[in-house]
Each structure stands twice: as C-alpha cells, then as structure tokens.
Amino acid sequence: MHISNKCSLAIHCLIFIHEYGTANKVTSELLSLSTGCNPVTIRNILSALKKDGILDVKSGTGGATLVMKPENITLYQICMAVEPDALDKVVGVHSAPSPFCPVGRNICSVLDDTYEKLKEDMAVSMKAITLDKILADYHNTLKNNS
Template sequence: MHISNKCSVAIHCLIFLSEYGERERVTSELLSHSTGCNPVTIRNILSALKKDKIITVKPGTGGAALALPPDEISLHRVCLAVEPEAIDKMIGIHVSPSPFCPVGRNIGNVLGKTYDTLKADLVASMKSITLKQILADYHEALAEER
C-alpha cells in the first residue's frame, strides 16, 4: 500500500506554488524541473487541482497560484483531486479469489468491515493534515539543512 506518486507530485507542486507563486510565474516547465516529472504529467496534475479549485492557472502565458489558503487544503482533497480512486487503490480486496475455495468465496465479506474501518480512519487522518502543516515540515527541513 502506498499513496500514489500523483499525490506526492501534487503536494510538491503546491509547496512550490506556496513558496514562489506570488513572486514569479510558475509554469508546468518550471514545476517539471523541480519535480523531475514530464511537463505533460505536471499539466495533468495542475488541471486536476484547478478543476477542484485548489489552484488557479492563468490562460495563455501560464502561471499557477494557490486559490486557497494552505490551512484549507487537506491532503485528502489533494489526493482525491489528482486520483479519485486513491483510497480504494490503497485498501482493496483482490478481485479474483477462487469461488471453489471457502476462503476465496468469503474473503470479501470477511475483510469488508475491517477495510471499511481502515478507509474511514485513513480519510479522517488525511483530512486532518493540511498544506499548512506540510509547509511547516518543509520549512523545518530547510532549517535543519542549514
């Protein structure tokens, strides 16, 4: 289980936008260099964040900026914006258990309640983590680097 790379790239972009978005024009090319991802991947992520009204993107010459204060952007919202099935991909039941095996026939029912609890706990935790907290961790890492 892991959080999708799209989510971590999206958070990377949001940190970058928070740090530099008001001073300079942040484009997909610039974010591509910072993240090490293809510019098309960055544009797709920015498009998803824009669609969810997390960021704004200027038409034409480009340039993205945060549309919300960092304390209003949760990790959950970001992950759902860039990968709507992120939670189900993290916690899911294999799709082809044998119907001829008693365990295989019942594994979905057996794990269903447990996994529903895990998903609810994960969503609650992700909703409680904001970009503001992530930025604080980033600034702490910068301070330790010095």
C-alpha cells in the same frame, strides 16, 4: 498496495507554487524541472487541482497560483483531487480470488467492514493534515538542513 506518486507530486507542486508563485510565473515546465516529472503529467495534476478549486492556472502564458489558503487545503482534498480512488488502492482485496475455494469465495465479504473502517480512519487522519502543516514541515526541514 499504495497511493501512486500523484499525491506527492501534487504536494510538491503546491509547496513550490506557495513558495515561489508570487514572485515568479510558475508553469508546468518549471514544475517539471523541480519534480523530475513530465510536464504533461504536471499539467494533468494542475488541472485536477484547479478543477477542485485549489489552484488557478492561467491559460496561454501559464502561471499557477493558490486560490485557497494553505490552512484550508487538506491532504485528503489534495489526494482525492488527483487520485479519487487513492484509498481504495491502499486498502483493497485482490481481484481474482477463486470462486471454488471457501476462503476465496468469501474473502471480500469477510474484509469489507474491516477495510471500510480502515479507509474511514485514514480519511479522518488525512483531513486533519493541512497544506499549512506540510509547509511548516518543509520550512523546518530547510532550517535543519542549512
């Protein structure tokens, strides 16, 4: 189980928009080239980020810009914008345990509290990581790889 790549694609797009959006018109086609992902997928991600108030996307000629400051955008907000059930995908019980088996019949009840605690802890951790921190990591990586 894992979070799909939508979250990492969204972060990729946000870094690109932050780094190049003031000097260039950042479109889904341009982001598609950078991410290696279909422009339609990118447009869906941008739409979700816009709906959550993170981005502004000009219709027609295009061009995405950050609406919020990077220090006010959390990893949690990004992931929940593009994949609202992300934490359930990370921590979830298999879908078809046997109702005829004592373990299968009770496994959901057994794991409910434990998994809710894990999801809460993960949400707290994700809320502590901002786009600003991710951008700093990006800049450090650039510096170390040059």
